[in-house]
Amino acid sequence: MIEKYINETNESNLFTTPVTIKTKNNDIVKLDAIFQDTKPEGSNLGTVVNSHGAPGSHKDFKYINPKLEESxxxxxxxxxxxxxxxxYDERLQNDNYERIQFVQQIIDALNLSQKLIFIGxxxxxxxxxxxxxxxxxxSAGIISVNPIGIRPHRGTKPIFLFHLLAFLWRIQWLRFFSNWLMYQIYNKFARFKVNNGEICGVAMNLMAGLQYSDALPYIEKxxxxxxxxxxxxxxxDWLIEPSVSREFRSCFKDNIEVISKHRGDDSETTENVVNELKNGRKTIGVFCQRDGHFLQKDRADLIAEAVLTILKNHSENSRQNA
Known part of the structure; x- marks a missing residue:
């Protein structure tokens, strides 16, 4: 069942649907998932499914959305x-196993069956x-923005400290102090803008729950x-070094790197990416030399153009193979 969701600020296009997550501890967690859906009636062109970072929300993609909605x-x-x-539910382990269930159930509830592009x-x-x-x-494609690699990046080191802080946050009687501590870490040191320490504590647990090399079999698939x-x-990017990203890219089939020396969107790089897609390239790495950790903002036009090109090519190929 999908219902309209109205919050205190009366945000548009928010909906809710029940999901059930089974944790690795065999706990059954029932949640009302809240998600954004800009076109509930569906689209013949295709659908983008956005997954935010930690911390983050559906708002992380607000710079990309206008051009896609217009199209x-x-x-x-x-x-x-x-x-x-x-x-949130305290029984959650905050791992990839749970997150896959969470998104899959939203996709299934919406009956999304074709022409999907997953952006994360x-x-x-x-x-x-x-x-x-x-x-x-x-699936028609994926767009990974400042992606996590197959080994730890500098923003998660030292690893033991992340696990220690995540463990500290889980102690209920220390929660008042740990929320304050997490807020300081994320807002003053990690340079995120987060509303409260509770969200920061969940984000810390999400990062501690990363399993880098488990991406490899999925890349193979x-x-x-x-x-x-x-x-x-x-x-x-002050969190993820280029060497980690390039190693990640090297795992993908038929990959090439496009380098941009400009800050922010530039037409030449966007055109190069679009042309590579039109010529059938499977994987394109885009190294944005002068940009930082929020490429969904800095390269919003490139991402939107890539989405539109992938969907158009996918539709044309589907008609030819029909």
Whole structure:
């Protein structure tokens, strides 16, 4: 059952649907997932499914959405539990196993069956990859923005500290202090803008729950599909170094790197990416030399143009193969 969701600020295009998550501890967690859906009636062109980072929300993609909406693309953007919209449950382990269930049930509830592009930012990139790999018959492509790699990046080191802080936050009687501490870490040191410490604590647990190398079998599955991949990474990303991103890109079939020396969107880079897609390239890495960790803002036009090109090519190929 899908219902309209109205919050205190009366945001548009928000909906809710019940989901049931089974944790690795065999707990059954029932949640009301809150998500954005800009075109509930559906779109013949295709649908983008957005997965945000940690911390993050559906708002992370607000710079990309206008051009896609104007072109008739449907946008479905999830809000993971405890990140500001969907309620949190203390029994959650905050791992990839749960997140896959969460997004899959939203996709199934909406009956999304074809022409899907999964976009993920940072922590959400692993989810987008896995959703595309698990739904090859539905997927036209993925766009990974500042993606998590197959090994830890500098923003998650030292790893033991993340696990220690995540453990500290889970102690209920320390929650008042740990919420304050997490807020300081994320807002003052990690340079995020987060409303409260509770969201920061969940984000810390989501990062501690990362399993980097478990992406490899999903990449292999993705490589066997017809879906396209755009991987955008940045030279001034203070959390994820380019070497991690390039190693990640090297795992994908038929990959090439396009380098942009400009800050923000530039027509030459966008045109190069679009041409590579039109020529049948499966995987395109885009190294944005002068940009940082929020490429969904800095390269919004490139991402939107890539989405439109992938969907158009996918539709044409489907007609030819029919």
């Amino acid at each position: 008739g693309v449907r946008i479905v953007a999830v809000n993971f539990p405890g990140c500001g919209y969907t309620e 930012h940072s922590r959400g990139s692993e989810n987008s990859l896995k959703m595309a790999a698990n739904n090859p018959e539905k 993705f490589n066997q599909s017809n879906a396209k991949a755009i991987l955008l990474y940045a030279g001034k």
